[in-house]
Amino acid sequence: MKSTSQKEQLVIQGEKNLSNIIIGGSLTDVENYIPVGKVIILTDNNVFRLYSSDFPDYPVIRIGTGEGIKDLRTVDYVYEKLMELNADRTYFLLAIGGGLVCDIAGFVASTYMRGIRFGFVSTTLLSQVDASVGGKNGVNFRGIKNLIGVFNQPEFVICDHRLFKTLPEKEFFSGMAEVLKYALIKDAYLLKILEQDMEKIRKWDPDMIHEIVLRSVKIKKEIVEKDESEKGLRRLLNFGHTFGHAIENVHDLRHGEAISYGMLIATYISEKEGSLNTFDASRIRSFIMTSGLISKININVIRVREVFMTDKKREGDLIHFVLLRSIGEAFFKPMKIENLEKHLQEWADSFIKI
Ligand SMILES: NC(=O)c1ccc[n+]([C@@H]2O[C@H](COP(=O)([O-])OP(=O)(O)OC[C@H]3O[C@@H](n4cnc5c(N)ncnc54)[C@H](O)[C@@H]3O)[C@@H](O)[C@H]2O)c1
Numbered sequence: 001m002k003s004t005s006q007k008e009q010l011v012i013q014g015e016k017n018l019s020n021i022i023i024g025g026s027l028t029d030v031e032n033y034i035p036v037g038k039v040i041i042l043t044d045n046n047v048f049r050l051y052s053s054d055f056p057d058y059p060v061i062r063i064g065t066g067e068g069i070k071d072l073r074t075v076d077y078v079y080e081k082l083m084e085l086n087a088d089r090t091y092f093l094l095a096i097g098g099g100l101v102c103d104i105a106g107f108v109a110s111t112y113m114r115g116i117r118f119g120f121v122s123t124t125l126l127s128q129v130d131a132s133v134g135g136k137n138g139v140n141f142r143g144i145k146n147l148i149g150v151f152n153q154p155e156f157v158i159c160d161h162r163l164f165k166t167l168p169e170k171e172f173f174s175g176m177a178e179v180l181k182y183a184l185i186k187d188a189y190l191l192k193i194l195e196q197d198m199e200k201i202r203k204w205d206p207d208m209i210h211e212i213v214l215r216s217v218k219i220k221k222e223i224v225e226k227d228e229s230e231k232g233l234r235r236l237l238n239f240g241h242t243f244g245h246a247i248e249n250v251h252d253l254r255h256g257e258a259i260s261y262g263m264l265i266a267t268y269i270s271e272k273e274g275s276l277n278t279f280d281a282s283r284i285r286s287f288i289m290t291s292g293l294i295s296k297i298n299i300n301v302i303r304v305r306e307v308f309m310t311d312k313k314r315e316g317d318l319i320h321f322v323l324l325r326s327i328g329e330a331f332f333k334p335m336k337i338e339n340l341e342k343h344l345q346e347w348a349d350s351f352i353k354i
C-alpha cells in the first residue's frame with residue numbers, strides 16, 4: 001500500500017479543554033504530541049502484537065480484547081497497574097488502540113487521582129471516525145453499554161491510516177457504517193463518494209481513506225462543538241442507533257452491521273412519516289443492501305421490540321427519534337414508542353419480502 005503524506009489537523013473545542021485531531025498522523029511521530037516526560041501506554045493484546053515495535057519507549061499496560069472486557073473490572077486492573085508503576089498526577093496516559101482501548105483509557109485517565117492527562121493513537125476506522133473523537137469515555141455496566149462514563153476530551157487523537165492494513169474486513173464494515181451515517185445526516189457528497197469508490201476504499205486506498213475520515217471527523221467536530229454533552233444537536237449522531245442498539249443486543253452483531261439495519265429502519269420511517277422522498281429512500285436502501293454492510297439475517301422483531309422498550313434514552317412514552325429530510329439532512333422529533341413499534345413491524349414485514 002502506498003503511503004500517503006496527507007496530514008490535516010482539526011481542533012475540537014470542548015467545554016473544558018481542546019482536542020487536537022491529527023488526520024493522517026503517524027504512530028511513529030506520537031512523541032511530538034506528548035506534553036510531558038512521564039508516560040504510560042495502554043493498549044490491547046492484538047495491537048501490541050502487531051505494532052509494539054513502533055511504540056515509543058514507555059511502560060505498557062496491556063488489556064484483552066472484545067466488548068466483554070469493557071467493564072469496571074478492567075478499569076480496576078488498569079488502576080492497579082498504574083499504582084504499581086507509581087503513576088502520580090504528573091503522568092500522561094497514552095492509549096494506542098481502537099474504540100475499546102480509547103474509551104477505557106479516557107475513563108481511567110479522567111478518574112485516576114481525579115484526572116491525569118491523556119491522548120490517543122486511534123487504530124481502527126470506527127475509532128478514528130467516531131469513538132476517539134468527541135470526548136465520551138466510559139465502560140459497560142450490568143450489560144448496559146457505556147452506562148458509566150465521563151465527558152472529557154483527549155489532548156490529541158492521532159489517526160494513523162497506515163495501521164488499517166492489518167484490520168480484519170469485519171472491522172472495515174463496522175467503521176464504514178458510521179461513515180455512511182455521517183453521509184446521510186450531513187454530507188450528501190460523501191454518499192456519492194461511497195457509491196462510486198467503495199472498491200478503492202475497501203482496499204484502503206490512502207487518498208480515499210484520508211478523504212472519508214476527514215469528512216466524517218469534520219461533521220462530528222461541528223456537532224460536538226455545538227453540543228458536547230448531548231442535550232440537543234448531538235442526538236443527530238444517533239441516526240440508526242435507536243433500533244440499531246436493540247438489534248445489536250438481540251443478534252450479537254458487530255455495532256456497524258446492527259446500525260446499518262437501524263439506518264434501514266430509520267430511512268423507512270422517514271419515508272412513511274412523509275419527511276423523505278421515495279427516490280432518496282430507495283437510494284439509501286440499495287446502497288446498504290449491496291455494499292456488504294449487512295449480511296441479511298432474519299431480524300427477530302419480537303425480541304428487538306422488547307429490548308427497544310428498555311431504551312435508556314426514552315422519556316416516558318416518547319423517544320427523540322432521528323429522521324431524514326433528505327440525504328445529508330437530518331432532524332429529530334419526539335415520537336411515540338407505540339408508533340415506532342408499529343413502523344418496526346411494518347418494516348420487518350416489508351424487509352422479509354425484499
Ligand atoms: N466514545 C464514543 O463516542 C464511542 C463511539 C462509538 C463507539 N464507541 C466504542 O468503541 C468500541 C468499538 O471500537 P472498535 O470498533 O475500534 O473496536 P475495538 O477497539 O474492540 O477493536 C476491534 C478489534 O480490532 C483490533 N485492532 C485494533 N486496531 C487494529 C489494527 N490496526 N490492526 C488489526 N487489528 C486491530 C482490536 O484488537 C480488536 O480486536 C465499542 O466499545 C464502542 O462502545 C465509543
Ligand SMILES: [Zn+2]
Pocket residue numbers: 130178241255259
Ligand atoms: Zn455508533
